[in-house]
Amino acid sequence: MKAERLLALDVLRGMTVVGMILVNNAGGKLSYESLRHSAWNGLTPCDLVFPFFLFIMGISTYFSLGKFRFRPSAGAVRKIVRRTLLILIIGWGIHWFGCACEGDFFPFGHLRLTGVLPRIALCYGAVSCLVLFVNHKYLGWIAGLLLGGYGVLLCLGNGYVPDTTNLLSVVDRALLEAGHLYPKSPVDPEGVLGTVPALAHTLIGFCCGRLLLREDVPEKNTLRLFVAGFMLMGIGFLLTEALPLNKRIWSPTFVGVTCGLAAMLQATLLYFIDLKGKKRWCRFFEVFGVNPLFxxxxxxxxAIVLGATGGKSVVYAGIQALIADPYLASAAYAVMFTLLMGVFGEILYKKKIYIKL
Known part of the structure; x- marks a missing residue:
């Protein structure tokens, strides 16, 4: 395939952003199982959202840095450093804004330093530097070594125990104060050590991007991507007896299964959207996919503003007056909130405004 913008990539990215917004904004305390993360071991549809985004970011990094021919020029390094720092600052800024809306304008002693955007920033920065300075034929091996070494650490360090004796918790608390970590669990789902397999995850996405742009017939590359995804998923499931699927610790099998599923879905979308031209259905997701971070x-x-002002409670009470089932009412609020974000996205899309870092 040519190194041009692929609509299917925007669509899958849009699907993941829609999923992120949907699962983060339930109306009430009760949610359908599919809209909740696994309590510990296991896999729900909700657990696929973040890993899919990292996988897509890996593919996008191949497209983005390909413009620099993967050479460590000053321009390429500046772009990586700038984007990494901006995503980090935005992530921390969101946490600060949440505290400020509660009247705590100087929460620097307990401002959460980990989180979704900080992990995205670290994965993007580290993987981008690797692909500039390391021969690409070694990247798959590096991803494998990271996952293998991490798997050993999990086995030796109580990695599957959901308490403070877990090695991930030990490392996080050794490097960061407890106030800077996820407060609702002894094991931070976006902690420091758990970023290691997430780096491997993003590297796998990068390798899949390289596979897509091979000098070959596009249909063959798409089929190769689907087969590679099937193999990753199969290996992941085969190893679950030794290393169960677990999003919170980002287990190696979780990486294999979710990367495999993402690759197969991406290949399917590429075939139908970019190769067969079946595009009419995907406008909604494209709107989210071209301005994902914004x-x-x-x-x-x-969500922070609605929660702090009481607006969420008012809207949700109105929904509950019409829908008695608390699960359905909670989901309805999440859908309405997501559609509202889509309205803003549609305005930007029509004006061809694409906000990038």
Whole structure:
């Protein structure tokens, strides 16, 4: 395939952003199982959203840095450093904004330093540097070594124990104060050590991007991507007896299964959208896919404001007056909130405004 913008990539990215917004904004305390993360071991549809985004970011990094011919020029390094720092600052800024809306304007002693955007920033920065300075034929091996070494650490360090004796928790608390970590669990789902397999995850996405742009017939590359995804998923499931699927610790099998599923879905979308021209159905997701970071950040800020002002309670009470089932009412609120974000996305899309870092 040519190194041009692929609509299917925007569509899958849009699907993940829609999923992020949907699962983060339930109306009430009760949610359908599919809209909740696994309590510990296991896999729900909700657990696929973040890993899919990292996989897509890996593919996008191949497209982006390909413009620099993967050479460590000053321009390429500046772009990587700038984007990494901006995503980090935005992530921390969202946490600060949440505290400020509660009257705590100087929460620097307990401002969460980990989180979704910080992990995205670290994965993007580290993987981008690797692909500039390391021969690409070694990247798959590096991903494998990272996952293998991490798997050994999990086995030796109580990695599957959901308490403070878990090695991930030990490392996080050794490097960061407890106030800077996820407060609702002894094991931070976006902690420091758990970023290691997430780096491997993003590297796998990069390798899949390289596979897509091979000098070959596009149909063959798409089929190769689907087969590679099937193999990754199969290996992941085969190893679950030794290393169960677990999003919170980002287990190696979780990486294999979710990367495999993402690759197969991406290949399927590429075949139908970009190769067969079946595009009419995907406008909604494309709107989210071309401005993913902006709409995600907007959703986080809007949710904070609605919660702090009581607007969420008022809207949800109105929904509950019409829908008695608390699960359905909670889901209805999440859908309405997501559609509202889509309205803003549609305005930007029509005006051809693409907000990038």
């Amino acid at each position: 709409l995600y950040v907007l959703s986080e800020l809007a």
